[in-house]
Amino acid sequence: MTAPFTPPAVVRAGRREWTALAVLLLPLLLVSMDVSVLYFAVPFISRELEPSAAEQLWIFDIYAFVLGGLLLTMGALGDRIGRRRLLLTGAVAFGLASAAAAYATSPEMLIAARALLGLGGATLMPSTLALIRNLFHDPRQRATAIAVWSAVMTGGVAVGPVLSGILLEHFWWGSVFLVNLPVMALLLVLGPLLIPEFKSPAAGRFDWPSALLSLAAILPAVYGIKEFAAEGYDLAYVLALAVGVAFALLFLHRQRTVAHPMLDLALFRRPGFGAALGTNLAAMFVMVGFAIFSTQYLQSVLGMSPLRAALWSVLPALVVGVAAPMSVQLARRVNRAYLIGAGFTIAACGFLVLTRLQADSPLAFLLLGASVYALGVGVVMTLVTDLVVGTAPPEKAGTASGLLEAGQEFGGALGMALLGSVGTALYRHDVDGSLPSGLPAGVREAAHETLGGAVATADHLPGRTGEAVLSAAREAFTHGMRGAALAAFAVTLAAAVLSVRGLRHVRLPETAEDAATPQESQK
Secondary structure (H helix, E strand, O other): OOOOOOOOOOOOOOHHHHHHHHHHHHHHHHHHHOOOOOOOOHHHHHHHHOOOOHHHHHHHHHHHHHHHHHHHHHHHHHHHHHHHHHHHHHHHHHHHHHHHHHOOOOOOHHHHHHHHHHHHHHHHHHHHHHHHHHOOOOHHHHHHHHHHHHHHHHHHHHHHHHHHHHHHOOOOOOHHOOOOHHHHHHHHHHHHOOOOOOOOOOOOOOHHHHHHHHHHHHHHHHHHHHHHEEEEEEOHHHHHHHHHHHHHHHHHHHHHOOOOOOOOHHHHOOOHHHHHHHHHHHHHHHHHHHHHHHHHHHHHHHHHHHOHHHHHHHHHHHHHHHHHHHHHHHHHHHHHHHHHHHHHHHHHHHHHHOOOOOOOOOHHHHHHHHHHHHHHHHHHHHHHHHHHHHOOOOHHHHHHHHHHHHHHHHHHHHHHHHHHHHHHHHHHHHHHHOOOOOHHHHHHHHHHHHOHHHHHOOOOOHHHHHHHHHHHHHHHHHHHHHHHHHHHHHHHHHHHHHHHHHHOOOOOOOHHHHHOOOOOOOO
């Protein structure tokens, strides 16, 4: 007679593990803030370091390029050398780079420091998420921890400009970087005491050629997409994207043939893993792709100062902070595929509201639409992150986290490019036909390019002419914003249908007992 199966006990996290989570959230908050912390510092940096236009762009962009290019590599590296070890190494790099950036004496030095900050950030982000997989073995506790992780990451991007504005009111521009140092010091002290080490015992040797191929694939692709979003069509950007695709194909070929691949393609054969990554990309596509319209609307249409606009932008991030834990609670009772579909549907309702936005609409109208779509996307991102981390085996959690976060960077860049193209096309079509006649060619060209150009030139035009240019540009921009909202509405509705179809048969353990018991079926 066969003895009945007795599942091994799953240890629930206690005070030590939750304290360790709080420590892990510190670097996550800083890395997400560093994406946006320079928004208000640029005029101060320009006065002191006098960068050229190209150097100023690289000061902004190099951080995101390096971060996005190395996320997958660092996630896989952490699985092999130890996630805590990589986290603490990244903390040292991030701290040193912060000090170098704060005391930079030339644009080249600041660009190099920002690149090193991106390198440090790429080690920190996948490490924090993968270590959550090790700290929380109970699925419900892990889902709650991931909800907190998602809320902090979103909040960091929103809070970055606010913190930057406050610091610059009282200190010099380097203070926006020095604020990182005490947090990284705290991580280096508390990390070894509270965070357990984990590395895969059977991961094999790290494949450095694969790392180089992934970098060669991601960097030109993201560069081409972002520059297309900012500057419009150019053959150089198309070639950059083509180079990225070519290296991506070489990377995939190597993963199929090398003895110890950096990315185990077997992950994509696990139920729901690939669909969850695609769902995450769609969520970031609409969230990041539309955010730039909201920021410009607040500043250039409603005429807010940058700091005031940043403060109002925190409201949708607060909504995400509410949506994340709420979605975890609902997932205990409802199939998460239907919740993800509902999240996309809620986001679609927010975008539908914004298709009715006018240049003279009250602020509350914009905040309502933005908060509703942030609520829906917050539900999606939280549940998808838990799906990816929970679906991947523990020894591959670093690779899965890096892949998830690299997909977020790519989805955001794609959203800015495509939704931005929709808005720009509508803006230019409208503004060309509504500008007053008799304008100098330079003024007309500046107003044709961007809303910012129109605002800058209107300030130097006489009374009614300047008002007419400004009014025409604001109306044209709002029309473009409505078009982008309509495109985002279509994307979120399609994502709602596809996510339910792709994820409805995927089942994760919901309790400690389920986690300890072999799952008989994924259907």
